[in-house]
Amino acid sequence: MTTRRLTVFILLLLVPVTVLGETLCASDALDRNVCLPGPATRIVSLSPGATELLFSAGAGDLVVAVSAWSDYPPQAEQLPRVGDSSRLDLEAILALAPDLVVAWVDGNSRQQLDRLAQLGVTVFWLAPREFEHIPQAIEDLSVLTGTPATGVAQAELFRNDLIELEENYAEASLIRVFYQVWDQPLMTINRDELIGKAIELCGGVNVFGHLPRLVPRISTEAVLEAAPEVIVTSGRQESDRQWLEDWTAFASLPAVAAGNLYLEPPDLLARPTLRMLDGVKHLCQTLETARARL
């Protein structure tokens, strides 16, 4: 185990070293090789997640503007805004003369960003679909911003913690989980969603994991039929606890009978960043509590 980790570590250290001399290149989520003539100095981040990843990569000082809702780390709140993720103010972005724009496949408009690219702005796309994509993104961003050491260190910490978590819960007994994304309409996630993967990591079985859509809309009836042993939601605020209260009307649900209705801290699981690991840890502990109550 340790030798493998060490090898990975050394290999990762080598990657940035080879490119430091001339142009800096990294491959993005659209499988394009994005290259810069030197470390980026003026970065615009177009999603709250990308902002967090840039700060984790040690490039927080280089970020000159962010998209709306970028509220973490606290320094990000002071930065100028260039519009909401899906409706960007291209003029404002151009006026900042960024040498790197970090975009997010699921949130930003491809058309708007292609227009930016045509105007000569370098765009790096992120699309975290798996846990490994998070440290990968931090490493890539740290390469492009000339802070590879920070990036690799952060990524390595994340990977080690993840492995530890996986080992801790590998033997956990299976428990049937319903994860509620939203109330009206009632929505959940399938197994391809990062939260779905977090549930599996913690030894949970997502009762709607098999559905084809990433964020399926389902009926109350389907939840009763699926008979989850625990219901988890990470609402945006404390008042969303009401979502859980509503289930207590159905006493026949195993989750209700066992009192297994949990509100996870918001934001931690929702954003694919380093903090997600804290969210996963919290979720795993919640499922442990739930197992004890069955």
Added chain:
Amino acid sequence: MPGSSFLRPLVGLVLMGMLAVLVAVSVGSSHVGFSKVLWVFAGGGSELDRTLILDLRLPRVLSAFVVGGLLAVAGALMQVLLRNPLADPYVLGLSGGAAVGALLAMLAGTAGFIVSGSAFAGAMLATLLVFGLAHGSGSWTPSRLLLTGVVVAAGWGALITLILSMTPAARLPGMLYWLMGDLSHSGQPWPGMLVLVLVCLLVLPLGRSLNVLARGSMQAAALGVSVRPLEWLIYLLASVLTATAVTMAGAVGFVGLVVPHMLRLVLGNDQRLILPACALAGGILLVLADTLARNVIAPEQLPVGVITALLGVPTFLYLLYRSR
């Protein structure tokens, strides 16, 4: 005596309605068979089956029936009032006002009762606004009412777009489903049913006057109908019906426009028959549409508005093609 000739289609529709409700209650994403449903109605069945059928499916199916009936009757009344075949319950901006109310409540992070309350308040505000503006200083005509309503509706539309564009992405699906019409959170059907029955009882004695009014206000006045009060009464009743429907299920489209036309093609244009027939046929269409919406890609759900149009368009075109 027209009573007997009215009776047959109405009895037919009542039977179809009961059948539709029974079918709708029997199918869902979990497989509770038809015999089990009857068993549950007889007082038996497991706890889960009873919850599924009595607490989830039955209220929803009845709500669908009530909403369909409310919208179809409101549509029929609007078409008489405005003497315009394109009129539907939403043409005067009522759904727009309700939508602005509901979306603002959702934007503020509320749910459930507050959202439906705001929708109802918005609908009533829209009604009063159009009423006040169309009154104006000059004389009142249906075309003036229609124009006022259409322009106010456009204003609501702009507000809806504004709200949607200022909403964080996570809250958008709830809003879009509301705008498309969705019965999953319609709550108890009883208040809506009460409104539907009361309005129908109120309107039926007016059937003869409505028949005359449909031919034009001059003729109606010549035949001794007091046109102005009658028109305002129709407008008020149609508004209450629509506001109730929108409060229960959001802006379900199409039912209010097409059901009255379908029935006219089949049953002729006598309001004494058309209005109760609308209440039943609108209910049947929405019950069937909602059953499909719940089951086509179960356990995933579709908004019912999609299905009403997909079912209604070919049916209507077929009837239109067949008619002389």
